Amino acid sequence: MLSTRGASWAKISFNHGYQNSYDPVSNPNGVWLVQDDLAQFINTHCQFDKICCTYGEGFTGTIRLRNATAKHLNAHFKPAQSIDPEQITYAAGVTGLNEVCALVTCNPYSNDSILLGRPIYGSFSKDLTMRTGVTLEYVDVGDTDQFSVDCVAAYEAGFEAAKARGINIRALLICNPHNPLGQCYPRETLIGLMRLCASKGIHIISDEIYALSVYKWDDDNRPSEKFTSIREIDPTGIIDPRQVHVLYGMSKDFGACGMRLGCIISQNTEFTNATRAICRFSSPSQFAMEIAAKILEDQEYVTGLLEKSHRLLLHGRLVAEDLLAKANISFHKKGNAGFFLWLDLAPYLPLDETNGDAWAAERLLSKRFTAAGVIMATGEAYSAANPGRFRLIFSLREYAVREGRVFWDNDLGDVVLRVDLPGRRW
Template identity: 25%
Template sequence: MALENESSRTIHQLLSKIATNDQHGENSPYFDGWKAYEIDPFHPTKNPDGIIQMGLAENQLSCDLIEEWIRKNPAASICTTEGVNKFKDIANFQDYHGLPEFRKAVARLMGKIRGDRVSFDPDRIVMAGGATGASELIMFCLADPGDAFLVPTPYYPAFDRDLKWRTGVQLVPVISHSSNNFKITKEALDDAYENARKSNIRVKGVVIANPSNPLGTTVDLDTQTILLKFINDKQIHLVCDEIYSSTVFAGNPPGRNFVSIAEVIEGVENCTVNRNLIHIIYSLSKDMGLPGFRVGIMYSYNDAVVQCGRKMSSFGLVSSQTQHLLASMLSDDEFIHHFLAGNSERLAKRHAEFTNGLREVGITCLTSNAGLFCWMDLRQLLKESTFEAEMVLWKVIINQVKLNVSPGFSFHCNEPGWFRVCFANMDEETLELALKRIKNFMENLKRKEEWRRNNLSRLSLKLSSAGGSRHDHHDHVGLNKASPRSSTTGILSPHSPMSQTQLVN
C-alpha cells in the first residue's frame, strides 16, 4: 500500500494540475449512470434485460430525413463519384475562418429556425468542436481563472466540464424553484451576484440555456428582458446556449414559442443594450441530430471576441469535408423547411406518447415545450425529501427497473426528487419497453404499500386488543439512505449504481 501511494504521488508530480485534478465533473450521478449503461447495455436480442439508455439527449427521430437527402444529393460529398472532383480543394482547405458557403448556410439556418424574424451575420460565425468546444471557447475569451459566471439551476451537468475544467472559471448557481416552474427571477440573480461579490468573486457574466436543459422549457421574453437589464446594469456578459432552438414542438407554429436573445435585443424597451455583452452558443448536434459531426458555433456581437475566438478556433476546427457537405444541405431551402417542420412534429408526438404513458401510472412531468427530454417529478416516491433519498431511488431505477435516468442532484437542482429522462434517442419499440418497465415498477410499489398498510392495520388491532402500543419504524417502500457526496479517489463515485450500496429488496 505504501508503495502504491508513493507511486501515485510520483505520477501526480509528473503531470499537470489539469491532468490530476477532479474538476472534470465525472464524479457525478450523471456520468455514473452512463458507466452503468456501458457495462450492461440494452439490446433487443443480445441483451433484452439490459439497461435502457434514457440519460442521453440525442435526437434520432429524424435521421431518415437526412439520409434521404444524402441519397438524392451524392455530389454534396467529396467521397462519391459525383462529388470527387471537389476532393482536392476541400481536402486541402484549412482556413480557420471556415468555408464562406458553410458560414453563410449556418447563419441562414439560425435565421430560419427563428422564423426569419432576425438575421445573422456569417462573418460573426466562429467554428468550434461541438457545443462543448464553443462553450469553452467563449469562456477563454471572456474570463480569467477565478472569475465567475452565474448559472440558473437546474443546469446541464457537463457545464462543470465545458465551462470550468480547463478555463479555471467558477460557476455560481442562481437558485430556481418548482413553485414558479423554475423560472429565473431578478431576486435570485441579485442574491447570487451579491453573494459572489461578498466572497470576493468577480462575476463576469450570466450563462443561460434556452431552451433549457434539463427543463425542456423556453425562456420567455419577459425573463430575457430582465436578464438583459441585469447584465446591462452590471456591465457583465450574457451567454445564451441556444443549441435546442429547433427542438421546440409546442406553439403555433411550434418555433414561435422560442424567442432568441438575438430577437430580444432588437426590441427591448427602456434598456439601451450594450451588444458587446451578448453572445450565442449554437450547434447542429440536437437540432439536426448530428452530434458526431462536431459542429459547434460561437456567435458574438463583440468584434474583439469574434477575432479572439477565430484565433482559438484553430484548436477545434470543423472538418472541411463536413463543412462542404453541410453547406450544400443547409442551403437547400426546401429540405430545411421540410426537416424543421417534420422534426418538430415527430418530437411533439414522441413527447405526448411518453408523458401520457407516465401519466397513466401516476407520474407527472414539468410542462414543457422543447428539448429531447422531460423533467420528471418523482418526489412522491422518496422516503424523505432529501438528496440521500433521491440517490437511493435513482440506484433502484438503474439496477432494478434497468433505466438510466439522471437525478436532479447532478443538475444542481435544489429540490430532491426531480429526474431528467430522455425520450428521443430510441426507437418506438424501446420506448414502449421503457414505459412497460416503469409501469411494472409503479405497480410493484403500489402492491408493497398496500401490503404495508394492511399489515400495519392488523398489527394496530392486535396491539390495541392487547393494550400495548408501538411506534411504526417501517420505511416507505423500503428505500434506504445513501450519501450524495462525491468521491475523488476512484473511478466510480459513491453515486455510482455499481458501488456497494444496499438496495431495495
Template identity: 35%
Template sequence: MGSFDTSMCRLADCFSTRGQAAVELGSKRITWDIISDMWHPDSNAEGILSVGMAENTLLHTTLLEYINANSKLSPMHLTYNNGSMGSNALRDAVSHFVNRHFKPFRKVEPSHILMTNGCSSAIEHLSHLFLNPGEGILLGMPYYATFIADLTLRPEAEVVPVPMGEKDPLTPEAIELYEHAAIEFEQRTGKKIRAVMLCNPHNPLGRCYPRQTIERLLKLCQSRHMHLISDEIYALSTWSNQVDKTCTFNEFESLLSWDLTALIDPGLVHVLWGLSKDFGANGLRVGAIISQSNRDLHTAAKCVSLYSFISAMSDQIITSILSNDAFTDMYIKKNQQLLSQSHNHLLQIVKKNNIEYREGCNAGFFLWINLGKKYLENHPGEDATKPGFSDKIFNKLLYEKKVYVAHGTAYGSEKPGWYRVVFSHPLLWLDEAMERILSALQ
C-alpha cells in the first residue's frame, strides 16, 4: 500500500453512507493485496501461495495459444459496436454454445442474453433491478463470500442467510428452512423477500443439487413470488470423483433444461454463466444473464448495462472461442480430466494426514476441509468455541506460512475451523500449499 497525506476530512462528512460501507468493507478485503504478491517457484519464492481464490490455471497455456492465434480486431471493435449488452456476434456465440451444452428445454435465443463484464456485475444488476433497498434475498449457508457484496453493497439489498444446522444444504428437506428464514425476516423487518440466490454447482461444497431440491425451491419461489437467480458458472467444471467411492453423486442439470410451466412463472427464473471458471479466464471479465421470459428485464438493462460493458477485445476473443465447437469440446473434456486428477491428488494428501473434509464433491475447484479439528489434535489446550479460533488459524496460515485459504466464516460456515481449498492448480502448486498448511497446524 502506498502512503497518503493525512486528511482532515472525517469519514462521515466526506462519504455517503454507501461510501462509508465501502470503506469498512474495503478495509477488510485482503484479496487484492494477496494476488499482488503471488508465489512463483522461480520469480517470487517468498510470495503468498494462494489456494483460496477460485482460479483455474490448469489449461492456461492451451487457452492462450488459441487466443493468440485467433485474436483479430476490426474497426467495429473501436466503436460501441452493437451496444452495451454484448455484440450481436457474441450473443449469437453464447446462445450457440449454451444450446449445445446446457440442454435447454426451450432454445436460447440471442435476445434472451445480456452480457456483462463478469458474473459479479450480472448479480449486482439483478439485485439492483429486483430489490428495493432493505428488501431481502435468501442465501443458503455456506455460500460464496462475494455474493454478499455483489447483492448488497451498491444495490443496498439485504442478504438473509439461511442456517442449515445439521441438515445437508443440498437436500430437499433444506428448502423448508428457506421458507422459515423468509417468514422470520418479513415479520421482523416488515420488508419483503424478493429473491433466492442459488449457486449450482455449489460453491464451496463442490456438489450439484438433486432434482427434487430444485423442484421444491421452484415451488417455494412461485408461492411467494420470488425470483430465483441460478448462478451456474461451474456448470461444465464437473468431473469424476475417483476417491469417495461410497458417495452418491448428482449430475448437473441447468435450470434452462427444465420445463417450468407447471412449477413457476418463467419470468421469475434467471440463469448466470461466464467463462471465468469453466474456461479458466477470470481476467477476461465475461458473464451472461440468460432470462428467457422477462422482457422488462432486458428493457431495463439497456440503462444499467452501460456500467458492465465488455471490452471489445474480450467480446471478440470469447466470440471466437464459443463459436469453435472442436476447440470447446476438446477444452471442456481435458479440463474435466485435469480437475479430477488434481482433486484426487489433493485428497490423497488430506486423507493421509487424517484431515476431515466434506465428501462427495464432483464439481467446481474446491474442497471444504476442517483444519480446526486437526489443529486441536495438535494443540489439545485450545478451545474452538472461543471467539477468534478460526481467525487464529487463518492468520497463522497467511502471515506465518504465506499460504492463503478461503476463511470458512466469510463463506457462511456455521461451525468454526472450516476452510475452502482450491485445487485447480498444477500438482507442484498443491504440494507446496499442503506442505505449508500442514506446517501451520503443527
C-alpha cells in the first residue's frame, strides 16, 4: 500500500507521546526534566499580539528575530565580519536545516555524499539522508587526535578514498563544540579544514549549537578549551566565504528544544535563497519566534542564564566523573563543552551471549538499559569506530545525578545508570 520510501520510513524509530519525565517522589523510575528559569522568563515577559496568529512575515524568521539573533551572535561568536540579519534563515529546528544542507549541496541518488568524522552526533544519519537521496562518508582518524591539525590529513585521505570509489563529496560537516566528545576545535584546526574544503571545492558546515555551553575548569591542572566559531576566522586567503555555513539554535544553550527554532548563517546568497525556498516546509511558529526574540534582545538576562548554566554544567560534570571513577568506568576526559560524557563500556559487553559479536553485544546491553528505565545513545548510533561506547547525559540536578549512580551488579551481569534523555537539560 505504501511507496518504497514510505515503507522504509515506517521502519525508522521516532519519539512520540509521553517521555516518562523523572521525579524523585512521584516518578522515581522516570527521567528528570525541567527548565525553571526559562519558563519563568517566558511567563513573565510574553504577551502575544494577534499577529502571531497569522503567517506574519513568512516562513524564514521575522525581521525582529533575525536582528536579535545577529546582535547575539556578533556579541558572543566574535565573527571576523559582522553577521548581517539577511545572512540568517530560521526553520523549525536545526534538524530540518540539517536536511536542507544536504538538499542544497548534494544531488539526489547520484553518489553525492557529505563527509563527517567519527564518532559524531547520531541523528545526522537520519537528518541528512532520510528524504534526500544523499549518502554519508565517515572518516576514522585512528590514533590521531580528532581535534588537532593532524586530523586534516585523515579527512583528505577520506575524501580521496571516496573519490576513488566514485563518491562525490560535496560538503564537510563538523560539530563544534563536538557531540559526543565535548571538545572544541582549535583555531588552527579549523583553518586547516577550511583550506582543505577550499582545495576540494566543497562546502564546510559547522554545527555550533553547543557554542555557549562551554564551561571552565576550576582546576589549574586541567586547562579549559575555548570555543572558536568558524565565523571568527577571517576567510581571506583561506576559503571563499560562500562555502562556509554555520548552524545554531535555541535548543541547547537555552535548554529550549521545545521551542523548535534553529537557524543557518551563510554569506552565500544563492545558498540562502535555496534554503528559504525549502523552509516553507518547516516554517517556525510565530509564537516561538516572538519568545526567542524577547530572550535574545535581553542580553543581560542571557548573560545571567549562561553564567548559571556554566556553573551547573561544571558541577554536573564533576559529580558524574566522581561517580564513574568510583565505579571504575572509563570515559573521555578531555573537553569542557556540552552536556555529556563518552563512556567506554566495552569491558561489560555480554559477548558470551552474542557469539563474540561486539556490536550485537552493544545492542543487547542497550536493550537492558532501556528495560531498566535508562536511555543512553549507543556508540553504533554515533558511528563509533569500536563497539562499547555510550553517551551519558550529566546535565541534571545533583540529586538526580546521584540517584543515577553507576554500579556493577554481579547477579545481573549488567551496568545500570539512570540518565537523562539525549538533548534534555535543566
